Amino acid sequence: MDWIVAHFAELVFFYLAAIAVVGAGCVVIFRSPINAALALLCTFLAIAGIFVLAHAELLAAVQVLVYAGGIMVLFLFAIMLVNVRALPQQPQFMRRLVPAAAVAGLLLAGLLVVAMWRVGQGPLADPATLTTAEGALVGNTQAVAWSLFMQYLLPFEVVSIVLLVAIIGAIVLGRKETAEEGA
Amino acid sequence: MTSIDLYAIAPELVLVVVGSVLVLASAFAPALRPRLVWLAGLGAVGALATRWVLPLPGAVFSAALRVDALARFVDTYILAALLLVLVMAEPYFVRTAVRGGEVYALLLWAATGAMVMAKADHLLPVFIGLELLSVCLYVLNASHRDSLVSLESGFKYLVVGAFASGLLLFGIALVYGAAGTFSLRAIAVVATTQPLTGNPLLLAGLALVLAGLGFKLALVPFHAWAPDVYQGAPTPVTAFLSVVPKGATLVVFARLVTALAPHSLPPRWTTLLAVIAIASQALGNLAAIAQRDLKRMLAYSGIAHMGYAMVGIVAFGAEGLAGVVVYLAAYTFMNLAAFGVVSAFSESEDEPHRLADLAGQGWKRPFLSFALTVSMFALAGIPPTVGFVAKFLVFKAAVTENLVWLAVVGVLNSLVSVFFYFRVVFTLYMRPLPSREPAFAEPWPTRFATGLCTLAMVGLGLLPGWLVSTAEQAVRALLE
Numbered sequence: 213m214d215w216i217v218a219h220f221a222e223l224v225f226f227y228l229a230a231i232a233v234v235g236a237g238c239v240v241i242f243r244s245p246i247n248a249a250l251a252l253l254c255t256f257l258a259i260a261g262i263f264v265l266a267h268a269e270l271l272a273a274v275q276v277l278v279y280a281g282g283i284m285v286l287f288l289f290a291i292m293l294v295n296v297r298a299l300p301q302q303p304q305f306m307r308r309l310v311p312a313a314a315v316a317g318l319l320l321a322g323l324l325v326v327a328m329w330r331v332g333q334g335p336l337a338d339p340a341t342l343t344t345a346e347g348a349l350v351g352n353t354q355a356v357a358w359s360l361f362m363q364y365l366l367p368f369e370v371v372s373i374v375l376l377v378a379i380i381g382a383i384v385l386g387r388k389e390t391a392e393e394g395a
Numbered sequence: 396m397t398s399i400d401l402y403a404i405a406p407e408l409v410l411v412v413v414g415s416v417l418v419l420a421s422a423f424a425p426a427l428r429p430r431l432v433w434l435a436g437l438g439a440v441g442a443l444a445t446r447w448v449l450p451l452p453g454a455v456f457s458a459a460l461r462v463d464a465l466a467r468f469v470d471t472y473i474l475a476a477l478l479l480v481l482v483m484a485e486p487y488f489v490r491t492a493v494r495g496g497e498v499y500a501l502l503l504w505a506a507t508g509a510m511v512m513a514k515a516d517h518l519l520p521v522f523i524g525l526e527l528l529s530v531c532l533y534v535l536n537a538s539h540r541d542s543l544v545s546l547e548s549g550f551k552y553l554v555v556g557a558f559a560s561g562l563l564l565f566g567i568a569l570v571y572g573a574a575g576t577f578s579l580r581a582i583a584v585v586a587t588t589q590p591l592t593g594n595p596l597l598l599a600g601l602a603l604v605l606a607g608l609g610f611k612l613a614l615v616p617f618h619a620w621a622p623d624v625y626q627g628a629p630t631p632v633t634a635f636l637s638v639v640p641k642g643a644t645l646v647v648f649a650r651l652v653t654a655l656a657p658h659s660l661p662p663r664w665t666t667l668l669a670v671i672a673i674a675s676q677a678l679g680n681l682a683a684i685a686q687r688d689l690k691r692m693l694a695y696s697g698i699a700h701m702g703y704a705m706v707g708i709v710a711f712g713a714e715g716l717a718g719v720v721v722y723l724a725a726y727t728f729m730n731l732a733a734f735g736v737v738s739a740f741s742e743s744e745d746e747p748h749r750l751a752d753l754a755g756q757g758w759k760r761p762f763l764s765f766a767l768t769v770s771m772f773a774l775a776g777i778p779p780t781v782g783f784v785a786k787f788l789v790f791k792a793a794v795t796e797n798l799v800w801l802a803v804v805g806v807l808n809s810l811v812s813v814f815f816y817f818r819v820v821f822t823l824y825m826r827p828l829p830s831r832e833p834a835f836a837e838p839w840p841t842r843f844a845t846g847l848c849t850l851a852m853v854g855l856g857l858l859p860g861w862l863v864s865t866a867e868q869a870v871r872a873l874l875e
Contacts (some may be wrong), residue, residue, distance in 0.1 A: 318829040323602070327535050327569070327595040366404070367519045370511055373411060374527045380418060381534035384497045385549075 215233040225265055231258035245291045249284065267342050270353045403455040403462045405539045406442035406470060410507045413438030414500040415502035421496030428495060428781075432485045435499035436478060441507070443474040456870075458578055459517040463872035468865060469646050473513070476638050476727050477506045479844045480825060483735045484631035486838035491539050491629065491744055498538050502635060505531035509643035517700050518567045519576040521647050525563070525611070528640055530555045536628040536636070542745050543860040548627025555610060563607025569600030579654040586655050604651070604698045611644040612701045615674040625694035626747070630738035633690060637697050637730050642723045645704060649716055652708060653873050660711050669801055675702030676808040684815045689737045692732070692815060696774060699812060700726055703789060706805055710792035713870055718788035720866040721722040725773070725785035725855070730771035732848035739841045753819065755828030756835070763837055764823045766845040773852045775816040776809045781855040781862075788863070 233256055235255035242248040246340065256279040265270035343349060345358035401408075417435060420427050450463050460466075480502065488498060508527030515521040533556060537549025571577055573596040574585045609617040625633050652660065660668070679699025686692035704726070707719035740746050740756065740763065757764040773782030786809060790802040855862050 323599050324569075327599040342515065363457045364459070364519060366400075366459045366511075367517075367523045370508075370520065370523045370527060372506060373507070374530055376415075377527060377530050377534075378500065380497060381501065381530060384495075384501070384534055385537055385540065 221265060225262065228258045228261040228265070231255070232262070245294075246288075249287050249291060252287070253280055253284055256284070268352060270356050399452045400455045402449050403452050405445040405449055406474070407507050407510055409442040409445055409669060410438055410503045410510075413441070414503040414507075417496035417500040417503070421500075424448075426522065429489075429631045431496040431499055431628065432481060435496070435503060436481050438503055439478045439481065443471065443478075446474070454516065458580065459520050460511070460514045461516035461872075462514055464865075464868040465646065465650075465720070465872050468724075468869040469513040469642065471725055472727060473506050473509050473639055473713070476635065476642075476731060477502060479731045479735075479848065480631050480635045482844040483634065483731070483738060484629075484841045485840050486836070487629060487631050487738055489835075490665060491541075493538055493540075493629065495646070498535065501531045501535050501538075501574050505535065505635070506616075506639065509639045513643040513646040515647065516579050516650070516828060518570065518579070522560075522567060523741075524643070525647075528643065529560065529611075531634055532556075532640070533634070535632045536624065538632065538843075539629045539744060542627075544627035544745065546627075546631060548624045550628075551620055552624045555624075555630055559607050559610030559617070562603050562610070566600045566603025566605075566607055569596055569603065571600075571754070573597035573600060579650060583654040583657060587657065587862060604775050608644050608648055611640050612648075613641070613698050614671050614701055614705065615678045615698065618675065618678070618698045621698055622682075622691045622694040625697070626688060626690045629744065630690070630734055630741075630748075631863060633693075634731050634734035634738075637693070637734065638723075638727045641697070641701060641865040642727065645701075645708075645723060647805065649719060649870075649873060652711070653716070654709075657874075660709070665709055665798075668705060669798070672702045672705035672709060672801070673808075674803050675699060675705065675803060677702075680808050680811045680815075683812070686815070687747075687750050689750055689753075690734075692750070692819075694726070696812065696816075697730070699808065700774070702808075703786060703805055706793050706801055709801060710789065710796045710798060712792065712796065713867065713874055714795055715792035716870040716873060717863065717866040718785070718792045720869055721737040721788050721859075721862055722785040723850075724862060724866075725755055725781040728848045728851045729770045729773040729782055730781075732852065733774065734844045735841050735845040735848065736770070739763055739837055739845075740767075740835050742835065745750050752824055752825075752833055753822045754826035757820075757824035757825075759832075760835065761836060762842055763845060766849045768820050768823065769849045769852055771816040771819050773856070775813045777813075779856045780852045781859065782852070784856055784859040784863070 232255045233257065235251045235253075238251035239248045239255070242251060260272045260275040260280065263269075263275055341359075342352055343355050345355045350358075359363060359368070413434065418432055418439075422429060426690045446467055451464065451467060453463060454461050481499065484498070484502070487493075488845060505528050508524045508529075508531065510524075511520055512524030512528065515524060519704070521745060533549055535549075536552050537546050539545035567577070570582065573594050574582045574586070576582060606617060610620075613621040625637065628636060656664070676699045679695045679697070683695035683699065685691050700722075704719050704722045707715040707716070707717075707722060710718070737748055740753060740760075742752075753764075753767075757768075769780060773780035776782045776786040786805070790805050793799070793802040793805070
């Protein structure tokens with residue numbers, strides 16, 4: 213019993229990590245896009261839980277709101293617009309490449325396992341940065357805001373241009389040519 | 396943020412603002428659309444002027460960017476390529492009825508992304524700059540929407556590009572896990588205090604970063620997308636795609652490598668990068684021989700040229716890196732001239748750009764044929780063109796660093812490449828005109844742009860002193 217209390221956080225972590233990995237695997241394996249989307253939702257929520265365990269509360273909230281909320285709805289809308297029932301019967305391309313993909317994936321997994329194992333037990337990054345700003349102890353949201361708008365201001369602003377480009381790009385590719393323009 | 400931060404990124408700001416104005420103008424003032432290319436060009440000239448007028452402050456934005464002599468060199472290179480592409484693109488977009496300011500705005504924003512990336516001293520702006528560049532190019536590749544090959548090109552570039560971005564991001568995350576920082580300077584400090592080879596997490600991360608950047612450079616074995624994407628994209632976009640992302644990525648590569656190994660590359664990295672360089676040269680040149688489509692041939696030639704440029708990175712040191720920088724400048728003019736002429740020498744964009752269509756054009760259309768001939772000489776590395784200077788510098792750096800075999804393999808590969816570059820020249824001048832003459836237009840903007848490239852190729856080939864000394868000065872900032 214004491215062991216469970218002492219290792220409770222780790223147990224929760226492994227439970228969430230297992231859900232995340234199994235969910236991700238199901239996204240690939242399920243042939244119906246709706247099932248795959250729901251499996252992806254499980255992965256998103258499990259990762260939000262892992263963020264909470266890592267004391268990144270803001271990220272956990274953002275993960276639920278943006279990924280499990282917004283992006284998931286977008287996925288489901290896109291799935292609604294295609295003919296879902298017919299999809300599992302469609303022929304799959306590149307079936308022959310499955311063994312090659314499996315080998316490549318296993319090699320990558322092996323590389324990562326060896327790397328993680330050799331790095332050892334110590335924490336990789338300083339967890340204190342999650343709750344400090346300018347040397348003072350603050351909430352996680354405040355700490356993220358400080359680094360976002362001070363240290364990472366430029367990348368943050370450039371991301372806004374990336375989003376603008378994505379919107380305009382979608383319009384450029386998706387709009388209908390009107391008669392007036394064709395003249 | 397201080398005013399220094401702001402003026403350090405003034406050229407990028409100019410491009411972003413002009414891009415936004417272009418989009419708004421094309422939406423709300425359709426009558427202005429035919430003139431918008433002038434505004435885009437003005438934006439590029441303005442950005443170029445700001446870069447040269449304002450001083451270089453060094454590290455800005457909490458050391459996220461480093462605006463040094465190398466940054467100025469690369470900005471100049473990117474903006475020059477942008478200007479030449481804008482000039483060439485105008486007749487093309489008129490002919491294919493791709494209208495509106497959006498395509499020009501996307502070109503400007505893509506250049507912004509490349510410029511951010513090339514002066515990043517931090518892995519975060521590297522990734523975001525690369526994303527900005529890539530997202531613009533996904534759209535630009537598919538912008539000729541009536542053409543199936545253009546859509547295919549955009550789609551393929553999207554899938555491969557997203558995959559490459561994923562690898563790069565994953566690698567960056569592992570590097571962060573190992574070093575505890577995104578900043579290249581801070582990673583360099585970590586690298587000098589503890590041996591890199593003993594840190595498997597960092598090595599795994601770097602391997603993935605190498606793969607991600609390798610996709611963008613189209614190095615073997617990450618090259619398979621290049622021919623299809625080059626062939627399908629609108630030709631001016633292909634020209635842009637073939638020089639700007641590769642230039643910016645090579646500079647990121649140089650910054651990363653010098654941060655990790657300040658004095659010399661570890662022997663295993665030398666071997667790995669040398670193998671990639673040789674494989675790219677060999678595959679690019681051998682596959683180019685088999686091509687009958689000019690754009691596909693130039694795609695394979697681009698793979699080979701990135702292999703030559705990698706020789707400079709492998710050789711390392713001031714000489715090798717200066718060679719890489721000169722190579723970028725040379726490659727820009729050679730490729731832009733070649734694609735400019737290819738874009739003029741085609742009747743319809745949906746048709747393949749067959750080599751056979753050039754038959755006899757040498758005497759019929761002397762100006763563009765001469766430009767194409769010079770660019771083929773330059774790509775083959777024949778004096779007195781700038782292509783020779785660039786190859787000479789990287790191979791000389793390899794010899795200085797006792798990598799004679801690398802230089803020998805490079806020279807042998809160049810000899811192989813002479814065959815397919817000269818086949819183009821042979822077709823232009825020695826084959827008879829076909830009985831049904833193709834109706835090629837020779838719009839003045841294309842002549843102007845290719846003429847400028849030709850002047851640059853020959854001028855910088857005869858008098859390379861200024862280019863080489865500027866490159867050496869730019870690289871010195873990197874090795875401090």
